[in-house]
Amino acid sequence: MESFIFALFNGVLYGMLLFMLASGLTLIFSMMGVLNFAHASFFMLGAYFAYSISTYVGFWPALIVAPLIVGVVGALVERYGLRPVHSYGHVAELLFTFGIAYVIEEIVKMIWGQVPVPYDIPESLNFTLFAWAGLDYSAYRVFMLLVSVGIFVALFALLTKTRIGLIIRAAVSDPTHVATLGHDVPTIFMWTFGFGCALAGVAGVLGGNVLGTEPAMALQLGPIVFVVIVVGGLGSLGGALIAALLIGIIQTMAIFYDFGINAALLAVGIEIDAAGMFRDFARITTAQASPVIPYLLLVLMLIFRPRGMFGTRDV
Amino acid sequence: MTAPGTFVARYGIWIFGAVLLLIMPHVFTSSFALNLMSQMGVLIIFSLAYNMLLGQGGMLSFGHAIYFGLAGYFTIHYLNFVYDDIAPYIPVSLFPLLGGCVGLFFGTLVGYVSTRRAGTTFAMISLGFGEMVTALTLILVAIFNGEDGIQTDRVVGPEPLGISYGPNIEVYYLIAVWVLVAAAAMYALTKTPFGRMSNAVRDNPERTEFIGYNSQRIRWLAFALSSFFAGLAGSLHAINFEHVGFEQVSALTSGLVLFMAYIGGVGHFAGPVIGAVLITFLNGTLTTYTEAWQLYLGVLFVAVIMFFPGGLAGLIIMHQPIWRIDTRLLAPLTVPYLLFIGALLVSLIGFIGLVELLIYKTSRLGAAHDLTIFGITMDPSGVVPWISFAIVMAVGVYAIRKAFPVAAGAWNTAIDQARARAAQ
Structure with a gap:
């Protein structure tokens, strides 16, 4: 039971990190129809900027400054890259963000190198907050959880209680209508894009030192964030939260409780003696399969329910 | 027949x-x-x-x-x-x-x-x-x-x-x-x-x-x-x-084939052939000269999407209506096109120089020996190479902005002439 709660804690933590990425992505997608391939690249930039800044002035200023820079970079990419491509249609936009993701990865490799950088947990939070049933709960992880929950609450309040939030939500559901009411929709797009990238940057600052800051991190996490927003339903923040937690918990549990197909079959009395080339099928364990689970979920969701769990329209 | x-x-x-x-x-x-x-x-x-x-x-x-x-x-x-x-x-x-x-x-x-x-x-x-x-x-x-x-x-x-x-x-x-x-x-x-x-x-x-x-x-x-x-x-x-x-x-391979097809041009049957030949050639030869080949490839891909979505084949095909009528109509295009290509090359030299300097700076930390780019040997620790390449790139970008309307105008004139001839 204690270990279950520990795994749940880590699963929720990973899920909240995914949510921070997915919330910006789902806003951008439902507003502009652009599935931003480069979103996880901004997450990576957040981690690298935080690493570089924290070597000079420490972690706390980096936590504020790095996401701001990432947000500005995101807004610039939207203004001078994505907006001109807009007239060529959604496929061109998707290709553009794919190209940007590729370029960002190469730039990161060029500046910070191919190997992971030593971006560490800040000294002031590098201790065990409490231990329960022999398992240590790190102060930094609890801090991450608090920040991400705080961001979720603030985002929710921003979108439902303020005038800006009202306009953003209106632009999400009907951009042309909002434009005819006299709002500058392209500028709203630009700032939403930048804001979404800044949120990804926060996730990068917080997650980079736990998950590892390396050039492949964007490619590893990027597709999973797509899974989150597709499964949650496009334009649905609540759906993104639930899907993010679901995927975070499933993946963590799959690794934590390492079931094998063989063991499961043995438990019900079936013994397969697989040999030859296909022997590995019987030996797949949940820990091995955990990278596959989100994609399986994605494909099944798109085939059977393209609007996701809480979406109001299809992808 | x-x-x-x-x-x-x-x-x-x-x-x-x-x-x-x-x-x-x-x-x-x-x-x-x-x-x-x-x-x-x-x-x-x-x-x-x-x-x-x-x-x-x-x-x-x-x-x-x-x-x-x-x-x-x-x-x-x-x-x-x-x-x-x-x-x-x-x-x-x-x-x-x-x-x-x-x-x-x-x-x-x-x-x-x-x-x-x-x-x-x-x-x-x-x-x-x-x-x-x-x-x-x-x-x-x-x-x-x-x-x-x-x-x-x-x-x-x-x-x-x-x-x-x-x-x-x-x-x-x-x-x-x-x-x-x-x-x-x-x-x-x-x-x-x-x-x-x-x-x-x-x-x-x-x-x-x-x-x-x-x-x-x-x-x-x-x-x-x-x-x-x-x-x-x-x-x-x-x-x-x-x-x-x-x-x-x-x-990796899925992305590569996408790059080849798109850079070559998806609108024409021969486009992917051009893309595959060009990118495989560059991939095979440039990797010995630069570590930044992947970056250049990505930048090329983004540039194709932004500025000529028809790809390389699209650039060739847009001249087809002209040479079908009369190949001599292509002659007035030569000078504006050469000017544009020249401007492009100048800005590329600046860009590539900056990228290579950056790579040198980050990959061989503290290396003291000189760096040779385009046959010019320079001391990468100083600011002079950086400023020079930045100026070259700025000049190139400025020249592109000037030369592009001229080249586009020449193409417009040629295609109008071709259409007028066809209507006769």
Whole structure:
């Protein structure tokens, strides 16, 4: 039971990190129809900027400054890259963000190198907050959880209680209508894009030192964030939260409780003696399969329910 | 109506291609060039197959490498089985057909569930399948052997017609023959009713439904056929390298073929051929000169999307209406175009210089010796090279902004003249 709660804690933590990425992505997608391939690249930039800044002035200023820079970079990419491509249609936009993701990865490799950088947990939070049933709960992880929950609450309040939030939500559901009411929709797009990238940057600052800051991190996490927003339903923040937690918990549990197909079959009395080339099928364990689970979920969701769990329209 | 002129117009380019494929190894005789040309051939087939989806059918796939790679794995295993007398002997020359069938098999399966919609949904499903298969190649070690991949020896069994496929030149000619066959087959497909319907489904699925076609069926067929040719290319790749690894099914290869098709131009049949040849050539040669080749490739791709979405083939084709009327109308374009190309080169020199300086700065920390870029030796620790390259780039960008309207204006004038002549 204690270990279950520990795994749940880590699963929720990973899920909240995914949510921070997915919330910006789902806003951008439902507003502009652009599935931003480069979103996880901004997450990576957040981690690298935080690493570089924290070597000079420490972690706390980096936590504020790095996401701001990432947000500005995101807004610039939207203004001078994505907006001109807009007239060529959604496929061109998707290709553009794919190209940007590729370029960002190469730039990161060029500046910070191919190997992971030593971006560490800040000294002031590098201790065990409490231990329960022999398992240590790190102060930094609890801090991450608090920040991400705080961001979720603030985002929710921003979108439902303020005038800006009202306009953003209106632009999400009907951009042309909002434009005819006299709002500058392209500028709203630009700032939403930048804001979404800044949120990804926060996730990068917080997650980079736990998950590892390396050039492949964007490619590893990027597709999973797509899974989150597709499964949650496009334009649905609540759906993104639930899907993010679901995927975070499933993946963590799959690794934590390492079931094998063989063991499961043995438990019900079936013994397969697989040999030859296909022997590995019987030996797949949940820990091995955990990278596959989100994609399986994605494909099944798109085939059977393209609007996701809480979406109001299809992808 | 089969005048000699129409025969040359119709088949001239194919005969030219065949002759080119035949004599190229005698012009460039080094083993490096031979390897490069073999790779080009494989990737020409693959990117043409990819363009059946993207260009002809309007389906953007982020996971088309799985058919390429799985056919490669199958080919290697089958060769090993023949070696161990488990499987019956098939001439190596016919292996690409076998690989094509493997691609067709998986393409039919995946296509059935993924082609209901085009656009973003299709792209996401293809990404999902791509990632799943990549993950599976790392899990199912007995079949895929993880990160190491599997190997074989292509010299197996009797040697029909004295072809053993020991020397690389024989593999080159095998690939060359298949390039011609596959390209001709894919070109012929674009002329069939199916090819036309595929274009119609790309442009307006609703209207094709109204005239009685099932748009999903057509996408599915296009997907399956494209997977067949991707598998054919994958099999040739495996025979060429005698090795296949998880990179061949991964997002890396899927992205590469997308880059080739798009940079070459998805709007024209020959576009992917241009893209495959150009990028394979640059990939093979530039990697010895610079560490930033991948960055340049990415920047090129983004530039193509932003500034000339028709790709390289699109740039050529936009002059077709002019030379059809009178090739002399192209003459006034020369100077404005040369000015524009010159401006482009200047800005490229500045950009490349800055990138190389940055790489030098970050990859060899504290290195004291000098750096040579474009034959100029400089001290990278000073600010002078940085400022110089930045100025060169700024001048280049300014010149591009000035030269582009002139070049575009010249093209407009030429095409107006051509139209006026045509109307006469």
